[in-house]
Amino acid sequence: MTGSHPVLTMTGISKSFPGVRALDGVDFRLFPGEVHALMGENGAGKSTLIKVLTGVYGVDRGTVALAGEQVSFTGPMQATAAGVSTVFQEVNLCTNLSVAENIFIGREPRRLGAVRWGEMRRRARALLTRLDLDIDVNAPLGSFSLAIQQMVAIARAIDIEARVLVLDEPTSSLDTGEVAQLFRVMRSLRDDGIAILFVTHFLDQVYRIADRITVLRNGQLVGEWTTGDLPQLSLVEKMIGKELDVLERLDEQPRRDVAATEGTPLLEARALGRRSAVAPFDLTVHAGEVVGLAGLLGSGRTEVARLLFGADRADHGSVRVDGSPTSLRTPVAAIARGIGFCSENRRAEGIVADLSVRENIVLAMQAARGWLRPIPRRRQDELVDRWVRALHIRPADPEIPVGNLSGGNQQKVLLARWLITEPRLLILDEPTRGIDIGAKTEIQRLVAQLSDGGTAVLFISAELEEVLRLSHRIAVMRDHELVTQLTNDQSVDADRIMQAIAAGAAHEGVPS
Amino acid sequence: MTTTSLSPGRTWARLPRRHVPVLVTLALLLVLYGVGVSQYRAFSNVQVVFNVFIDNGFLLVVAVGMTFVILTGGIDLSVGSVVAMTAMVSAFLLREGWPAALVLVVALLIGPTLGFLMGCVIHFFDIQPFIVTLAGMFFARGMCTFISDSSIPITDGFWTTMSQQRIGDPSGTFVSISVLIAFAVVAVAAYVLAYTRLGRNVYAVGGNAQSALLMGLPVGRTRIAVYTISGLCAAVGGILLSFYTLSGAPLIAVGMELDVIAAVVIGGTVLTGGAGYVFGTVLGVLVLGVIQTLITFDGSLNSWWTKIVIGGLLFAFILLQRLIGIRYK
Numbered sequence: 001m002t003g004s005h006p007v008l009t010m011t012g013i014s015k016s017f018p019g020v021r022a023l024d025g026v027d028f029r030l031f032p033g034e035v036h037a038l039m040g041e042n043g044a045g046k047s048t049l050i051k052v053l054t055g056v057y058g059v060d061r062g063t064v065a066l067a068g069e070q071v072s073f074t075g076p077m078q079a080t081a082a083g084v085s086t087v088f089q090e091v092n093l094c095t096n097l098s099v100a101e102n103i104f105i106g107r108e109p110r111r112l113g114a115v116r117w118g119e120m121r122r123r124a125r126a127l128l129t130r131l132d133l134d135i136d137v138n139a140p141l142g143s144f145s146l147a148i149q150q151m152v153a154i155a156r157a158i159d160i161e162a163r164v165l166v167l168d169e170p171t172s173s174l175d176t177g178e179v180a181q182l183f184r185v186m187r188s189l190r191d192d193g194i195a196i197l198f199v200t201h202f203l204d205q206v207y208r209i210a211d212r213i214t215v216l217r218n219g220q221l222v223g224e225w226t227t228g229d230l231p232q233l234s235l236v237e238k239m240i241g242k243e244l245d246v247l248e249r250l251d252e253q254p255r256r257d258v259a260a261t262e263g264t265p266l267l268e269a270r271a272l273g274r275r276s277a278v279a280p281f282d283l284t285v286h287a288g289e290v291v292g293l294a295g296l297l298g299s300g301r302t303e304v305a306r307l308l309f310g311a312d313r314a315d316h317g318s319v320r321v322d323g324s325p326t327s328l329r330t331p332v333a334a335i336a337r338g339i340g341f342c343s344e345n346r347r348a349e350g351i352v353a354d355l356s357v358r359e360n361i362v363l364a365m366q367a368a369r370g371w372l373r374p375i376p377r378r379r380q381d382e383l384v385d386r387w388v389r390a391l392h393i394r395p396a397d398p399e400i401p402v403g404n405l406s407g408g409n410q411q412k413v414l415l416a417r418w419l420i421t422e423p424r425l426l427i428l429d430e431p432t433r434g435i436d437i438g439a440k441t442e443i444q445r446l447v448a449q450l451s452d453g454g455t456a457v458l459f460i461s462a463e464l465e466e467v468l469r470l471s472h473r474i475a476v477m478r479d480h481e482l483v484t485q486l487t488n489d490q491s492v493d494a495d496r497i498m499q500a501i502a503a504g505a506a507h508e509g510v511p512s
Numbered sequence: 513m514t515t516t517s518l519s520p521g522r523t524w525a526r527l528p529r530r531h532v533p534v535l536v537t538l539a540l541l542l543v544l545y546g547v548g549v550s551q552y553r554a555f556s557n558v559q560v561v562f563n564v565f566i567d568n569g570f571l572l573v574v575a576v577g578m579t580f581v582i583l584t585g586g587i588d589l590s591v592g593s594v595v596a597m598t599a600m601v602s603a604f605l606l607r608e609g610w611p612a613a614l615v616l617v618v619a620l621l622i623g624p625t626l627g628f629l630m631g632c633v634i635h636f637f638d639i640q641p642f643i644v645t646l647a648g649m650f651f652a653r654g655m656c657t658f659i660s661d662s663s664i665p666i667t668d669g670f671w672t673t674m675s676q677q678r679i680g681d682p683s684g685t686f687v688s689i690s691v692l693i694a695f696a697v698v699a700v701a702a703y704v705l706a707y708t709r710l711g712r713n714v715y716a717v718g719g720n721a722q723s724a725l726l727m728g729l730p731v732g733r734t735r736i737a738v739y740t741i742s743g744l745c746a747a748v749g750g751i752l753l754s755f756y757t758l759s760g761a762p763l764i765a766v767g768m769e770l771d772v773i774a775a776v777v778i779g780g781t782v783l784t785g786g787a788g789y790v791f792g793t794v795l796g797v798l799v800l801g802v803i804q805t806l807i808t809f810d811g812s813l814n815s816w817w818t819k820i821v822i823g824g825l826l827f828a829f830i831l832l833q834r835l836i837g838i839r840y841k
């Protein structure tokens with residue numbers, strides 16, 4: 001790729017938002033036939049650079065050139081027409097339309113101006129097959145999980161006759177198999193000469209797929225390297241700007257000391273289930289215990305969480321909290337019993353974009369107290385301040401609207417919201433998704449701390465290592481069924497869990 | 513515990529879900545008609561059904577335009593006034609001695625122009641459609657009284673022909689030309705929504721405007737287009753109304769926008785946008801029409817009963833939409 005000319009050159013790009021300098025004189029280039037990873041902490045400016053490139057935002061200073069010609073797109077529509085195809089960080093599709101339409105809308109196959117539905121469905125099916133996805137293309141997109149929606153967004157992007165493909169954290173909600181499939185497709189596109197810009201917080205993925213790496217920090221360019229020239233340790237250093245003990249913490253000994261499981265369990269679900277969501281399951285969580293929930297995407301992990309939180313209503317089974325029968329029919333009931341739920345779908349269910357960081361953080365706490373007893377402002381500020389610092393939420397200004405924060409920082413705000421309510425059982429659904437490596441270790445440490453302090457945690461994550469590192473017990477889900485529960489002792493490792501996920505392992509430990 | 517029951521159960525439950533509101537409206541319509549037939553012998557006469565169309569042709573046309581607007585998640589409160597203004601302008605120009613063809617052209621231009629302007633204001637200044645079209649409503653209504661504060665009769669030959677022409681068997685079952693025009697509008701609109709990019713963009717914008725923008729769809733153009741279309745439909749509706757009444761009156765069609773919105777919502781279109789069909793709107797208009805007819809047939813009931821029944825139905829339908837969660841999240 002050296003020797004050839006870059007297909008995309010961004011020079012001296014600066015972009016400020018009120019109070020924040022998101023990009024400051026950033027240079028970036030992209031060659032045909034390469035996968036180029038854009039790396040940086042949460043809020044470093046990666047998504048902003050992408051939005052400047054695609055014309056979602058105008059630039060304050062700097063130029064963008066596509067194949068040597070200066071361009072200045074007024075929006076994604078123009079960018080797409082010029083061959084720059086983008087999957088933005090948050091899944092941005094229309095959930096009311098069918099899968100096929102979401103892939104093709106804006107460039108539907110037509111005859112004499114009329115959309116050819118049959119042809120469109122056929123092509124959608126063919127395209128999804130390339131991504132190993134066998135779903136009903138007529139069903140509305142909203143009826144599928146976030147992961148599938150993400151795959152559909154990717155399908156949309158790769159179908160466009162693009163010269164430049166931009167993927168902003170496409171893998172954050174995908175499981176291992178889906179990532180592998182995506183990488184296969186990316187490689188074949190790369191071999192066709194397409195330039196791919198790829199953003200992720202998974203370092204191992206960068207080393208699996210990227211040819212070249214550009215690092216941003218605080219809106220400034222740190223540098224550009226060929227992947228081979230930049231070992232993982234130095235990459236992290238470049239991203240965070242200092243040699244932090246974060247790296248050591250990452251290798252911290254897995255916490256596998258068995259938690260006390262005697263006494264009355266904090267929460268006990270018996271044959272709890274909901275038709276066409278989760279088959280009836282038994283699950284017990286003790287105070288101070290971290291129970292990991294492993295399984296592929298769409299295996300029903302989120303559904304379990306929603307049942308326990310009362311976000312969906314169970315039509316089968318019963319729940320006991322502290323040994324007494326309770327019905328968790330609504331989130332309000334769950335919150336009243338000390339259960340907190342940090343949803344995976346921050347866009348649709350969590351964040352209120354127009355409210356400030358402070359307001360978003362105190363939301364759940366206020367709800368638990370009832371609206372008639374407002375939390376004194378002083379107390380709010382204290383709490384919010386503490387968590388903004390603890391989670392490194394940036395910019396550290398509690399009064400700006402959450403919508404202005406970068407994706408990873410929004411996730412942290414959501415987490416803080418539940419942490420300040422000091423729940424007795426905290427359900428975390430993919431809490432580290434889209435979060436940079438520094439903050440991720442922080443969150444993992446936090447979970448460990450909470451559990452030491454007696455909080456029970458139900459921890460859902462697609463990253464097995466994380467689940468293994470944190471959990472005392474691991475429940476494995478497959479096909480909407482809780483297939484087995486394992487005590488996380490020396491005999492358990494990623495392979496064993498993968499096997500359980502794949503095979504169902506009926507012979508493994510009987511559900512408690 | 514069986515996983516196999518999951519997937520078929522899901523597809524089964526999912527597919528018709530989108531169509532549930534329309535099917536409910538259809539069922540309701542059949543029930544209403546059944547009640548009519550069982551209570552009044554004359555009700556089984558096909559002409560009763562045709563009369564519902566004849567009396568509500570203009571309402572149907574306006575409702576079709578409103579369907580576009582509501583599908584994008586907007587609202588157009590100006591349609592009633594635009595209908596009146598169109599009829600008023602036609603009557604006035606005809607009285608001034610303008611040729612019928614020219615009057616038609618002018619009258620048909622006013623509505624879409626106003627709609628286009630309102631769409632532009634809504635899009636470029638990012639103002640609530642409710643407020644902008646409310647202003648449009650006052651403006652158009654004001655223009656009516658500005659033209660004349662009393663009713664202007666129409667005596668033009670073309671208008672009287674259109675008014676009196678019966679298609680079918682003039683002594684038996686027949687419809688008016690207005691009904692054919694209304695059907696044509698319905699057919700074109702259904703085609704546009706289902707088979708053109710504009711139509712699909714309307715659904716996308718109503719589903720999630722922000723996403724639609726990032727998917728590279730022309731959100732602004734679509735928004736402006738739906739208000740223009742609604743203006744055009746209101747203009748056609750105004751012409752049809754002037755055929756029907758052979759006059760232009762400054763205070764005609766007051767509050768009609770609310771009937772229209774009711775018809776669209778009863779027809780299954782979701783007020784927040786993104787889901788609904790023109791066919792549903794046709795059913796919604798028919799439901800309103802049949803209720804009206806039933807109440808007229810009864811004779812003893814005050815015509816205000818129509819409003820009360822429609823109010824109840826509207827409420828029920830909004831609850832229904834809520835319950836089946838037509839907005840997939």
Ligand SMILES: Nc1ncnc2c1ncn2[C@@H]1O[C@H](COP(=O)(O)OP(=O)(O)OP(=O)(O)O)[C@@H](O)[C@H]1O
Binds near residue numbers: 042046048
């Ligand atoms: N619309 C906006 N208004 C105000 N500030 C914004 C806006 N969008 C982004 N910012 C700010 O610009 C900075 C860069 O954000 P950006 O989204 O580019 O980060 P990122 O590198 O993509 O982070 P992440 O990994 O969390 O997605 C952040 O400080 C963010 O708060």
Ligand SMILES: [Mg+2]
Binds near residue numbers: 046048168406408
């Ligand atoms: Mg980002």
